[in-house]
Amino acid sequence: MSCIRTVFSTLRRYPSAFVGSILVSLLLIVALFAPMIAPHDPLKLNPKERFAPPSIEHVMGTDEYGRDMFSRIILGTRTSLGIGLSVSVICAVAGGLIGLTSGYLGGRADEFIMRAMDILMAFPGILFALLILSMLGSSLVNVIVAISITGIPKTARVARSSCLNVRNEEFIEAAKARGERTWYILLVELLPNAVQPIIVEASIKVGFVILTASSLSFLGLGTQPPTPDWGLIIGSAREYIFEAPMLIVWPILAIAFTTISFNLLGDGLRDILDPKELGRV
Amino acid sequence: MAEPLLQIDDVSISFKTVSGKVQAVRHVSLEVRRGECYALIGESGSGKSTLAFAAMGYLPENGSIESGRILFKGEDITRYSHAQLEKLRGKHVGMVFQNPDTAANPCYTIGEQLMEGIIYHEKISRVEAEKRALAMLEAINIPDPKSIMQRYPHQISGGQKQRITIAQALLSHPDLIIMDEPTTALDVTTEIQFLRLLEEVRSRTNVAILYITHDMGIVARLADRVGVIYAGALVEEGSRETMFRHPAHPYTQGLMHSISSIEADRKHKGYSMPGLLPNLISLPPGCAFAPRCSVAEDCCSSALPAVQLIPSEDGVEHRVFCHRAGTPLSFATDAVEECVGRYGGENQCSEPLLEVRNLKKYYEHSTFMDRMLRHKPRCVYAVDDVSFSIMPGETLGVVGESGCGKSTLGKAILRLAEATDGTVLYRGEDITHKHSQSLCKSIQIIFQSPDSSLNPRHSLYTILSRPLLLHGIATDRADLEKRCYRLLDMVSLPRTYLHRKPHQLSGGEKQRVAIARAFAVHPSFVVCDEVTSALDVSVQASIINLLRDLQREFQTSYLFISHDLSAVREISQRIAVMYLGRLVEVGSTDQVFRPPYHPYTKALLSSISLPCIPQPHKSILLEGQIPSPANPPSGCRFRTRCYRKQCEACSTVTPDMVFRDGHGLACHLDWSELEADTPVFPESFLS
Secondary structure (H helix, E strand, O other): OHHHHHHHHHHHHOHHHHHHHHHHHHHHHHHHOHHHHOOOOOOOOOHHHOOOOOOOOOOOOEOOOOOEHHHHHHHHHHHHHHHHHHHHHHHHHHHHHHHHHHHHHOHHHHHHHHHHHHHHHHOOHHHHHHHHHHHHOOOHHHHHHHHHHHHHHHHHHHHHHHHHHHHOOHHHHHHHHHOOOHHHHHHHHHHHHHHHHHHHHHHHHHHHHHHHHHHHHHOOOOOOOOOOOHHHHHHHHHHHOOOOOHHHHHHHHHHHHHHHHHHHHHHHHHHHOOHHHHHHO | OOOEEEEEEEEEEEEEEOOEEEEEEEEEEEEEEOOOEEEEEOOOOOOHHHHHHHHOOOOOOOEEEEEEEEEEOOEEHHHOOHHHHHHHHHHHEEEEOOOHHHHOOOOOOHHHHHHHHHHHHHOOOHHHHHHHHHHHHHHOOOOOHHHHHHOOHHHOOHHHHHHHHHHHHHOOOOOEEEEEOOOOOOOHHHHHHHHHHHHHHHHHOOOEEEEEEOOHHHHHHHOOEEEEEEOOEEEEEEEHHHHHHOOOOHHHHHHHHHOOOOOOOOOEOOOOOOOOOOOOOOOOOOOOOHHHOOOOOHHHHHOOOOEEEOOOOOOOOOEEEOOOOOOOOOOOOOEOOOOOOOOOHHHOOOOOOEEEEEEEEEEEEOOHHHHHOOOOOEEEEEEEEEEEEEOOOOEEEEEOOOOOOHHHHHHHHOOOOOOOEEEEEEOOEEOOOOOOHHHHHHEEEEOOOHHHHOOOOOOHHHHHHHHHHHOOOOOOHHHHHHHHHHHHHHOOOOHHHHHOOHHHOOHHHHHHHHHHHHHOOOOOEEEEEOOOOOOOHHHHHHHHHHHHHHHHHHOOEEEEEOOOHHHHHHHOOEEEEEEOOEEEEEEEHHHHHOOOOOHHHHHHHHOOOOOOOOOOOOOOOOOOOOOOOOOOOOOOOOOOOOOOOOOHHHHHOOOOOEEEOOEEEOOOOOHHHHHOOOOOOOHHHHO
16 A cells, blocks of 8 residues: 555656646556447447547447448447557567676677667568568567567667766676676676666657557558557558548547656656656655 | 945845755845955855855746845845846956866957957957957966967866966956856866965956855955855954964854864874754754854754854954854864774784785777778876875775876776786685676775765665675674664764765765765775865765774775875875876885975875965976876876976886885885975874
8 A cells, every 4th residue: 555655756846747647657557458438349340330539429420331430430449459458568678688687798798689679670661561461461569579579679779878988887897896797796786777768768668569569550560450550540541631630630649648648757757767866756 | 444345234035946945145234345356155055056146137937036235346236127237247257167178168269258248348349359368368477379279168178268267367357356266167277276366366467256165275365355155154254364273153164164274183082073954944943053052052043043253363343243252162073983994013023914916997989980991099087107005994995186097097907997917816816807796795886976966866865775685794684684773873874864865865875975985895995086076065974984994993994095295194004196107106104204205296286286375385386287197298198297307217217106115105206305305294293
């Protein structure tokens, strides 16, 4: 109980973290309870009611097959958040470990790892993801794999540079003088001091990943219809942009809202995770 | 008496922070007169810099002047508009900052930065500005000013940079220069050049100086009047002579006694002031110093002390803010107990604990491209052919300017930096390239900055228990906790600190934790790398006392690396002097401080500013810059700056260390010639 209170009192002192965490928890609740919140079956076709304008029955109107837009957007939260969060976590863990190890070891190992990352980064992200997807075939899991691979080098770079800042601190030398093993220095001494930019990067990445995933779906290589997915909705609504412009606006708003929420949270975490701030609570 | 130039009248300054309102300066009144040098002294966090910045109209966004007036030539600058302040700073007040490296913009040449101010404020032409800048550089004896003007800040040395900032401050012919610890980042040999320059500038111009410092030696050299500030309040003010000879406030007296100085009596422990600076958010109602004062009475903690005027011999106003001003105080300290295993006496023929033979550490700089193109790697000769030995329970001090390789030497012994060549013997065993747990247990290191040497994410419990767990000293949880408590007791920290994080401790306390961590494994040899340099003067003595006590208890040997000769003299039995990667002199403390001197040692010793009026010694100014360790001079490395007559061998043959009675000198001059040298300090200082 007291733990929750501390978290709450900390958040209140950082407005962007406060707003960000409220918005993100709202999104998580929506994603968790999506079937209960959605008023209609998002997959149910209703040819009679194509392109219905917003009404009490259909808050955001209906799409070209007469499916309830609001329910589709709500259900779409699940896929989008699912992809966004899992890619961020994969990137943070894998990229973080690669970057930390590379930065700590230095020398030839560092040069080898970073050049490998540079090669990965040299491909435009979306093209690289397209390449992987066209090789693996399009499915939700493959989308996650593809975006993760394109995202890891960037996180590794962030982790490496934050590791380099800490690596020359005297407590690392003190640990070496004490006879600590490399893994201990990496995980116990280095990681806690270098993790802050990685977490911030990961939280900001969520929004970016959702955008990328939407782009892939828009191109028809991500999630497949009829799964409700924001990018997919934009893709299919594109054809009717003059008849029903609102169809494209709703998913765009959803994507923008999610991206902003995670960016706010990331910004706030940057301030909170400062060790001096942690101690003040 | 000259007319007042800057008057600070009952000024209070506060900062708004997350934790509350910080009372940085409280009701301070003082004045700086035309042409005088006013020294403002105090510990870090006492508000001395805040006050000086406020005098120029600089305050961070969260700071505000709550009350009082700051008059410059009779005008209240707290009411100045932005444009007026700009003119004030550009024309009438100059500023010299602590760190010359960050004061100059690395993107512009020195010349451009010098001319910028006068072109903007005085609306003169570029040609005229250049003429004036050149004349100024010539006036302050900068060699080859034309080429200096065209260089970028990174292309000149730190000492030169600080001289350039003086030139910059003087260029607009200001009436006042504010100097914020301008020599703290400099070596003693550069510091003395800087101080000489200041004296010269003062004799030529009528510029007033507000000099902020914590170094009493500099105060004794430069100041006309001295103000002492404690916890944001002025506690005492008077002429330099009065302040050094008859300080009245208990804090000033304590400060004067806690300075570790060459003349300090080595048979007694250094005096260290008890307690800490109070929290400036919730100040006690009475005198802020009362909790640390040994003669405080009830009235001290209830009422603010009013100003008292004390008659002084020289007629300069002597103001004290104390209820108990002039009460005699005792600063007697315990005698230093002799160590049993100390070098010398009956133990003289015992085996050395650690022996370093011809140790070399070269850093090679070669990038991937260099290797591809087979460029010859650029080599930095950090430590070059150094040999010495340390007896059990002995302290060997290593002194030298920054960049002379003394820290690398310490790291090479600990194998934190792999030695290029040579051997390190520990109890007769070659450990140069050996990595083992038992060695880590026997040889430990304490670093300069406790902010960086303690992991900010770990609690003291984690920090202290880790070495105990790693080396299997503690048997179970209860034992571990008991041992951690014992470690805290050992370094006189309260047991309640065990679960705190490092940032909740003061600098001195953090250094105690670092010492406790090193001693957790009962090492027999500890490298102390500039352990007192980052600390306030009032706590330095206590850290040295602690190290001495621990040495006696555990029979530990120290390699005490420092640039502070006074601290080294206090703790070391023997001293090694290093210059550009080589040892130039080794000997017992008494031998090193008396002739024969190596010319470099003499220059180093004579550069110290002592807290005495007048200075009892003459300083030798070293010409030129320290050569780069990547490209050291041939023959004797010191020859490019040596002030003694040189023979041909100096530039061709590397001098060997010649020993007499355990005193080694690496110089081509004859021993008898060196022995005939005049002593730097009078004999009465060294007894």
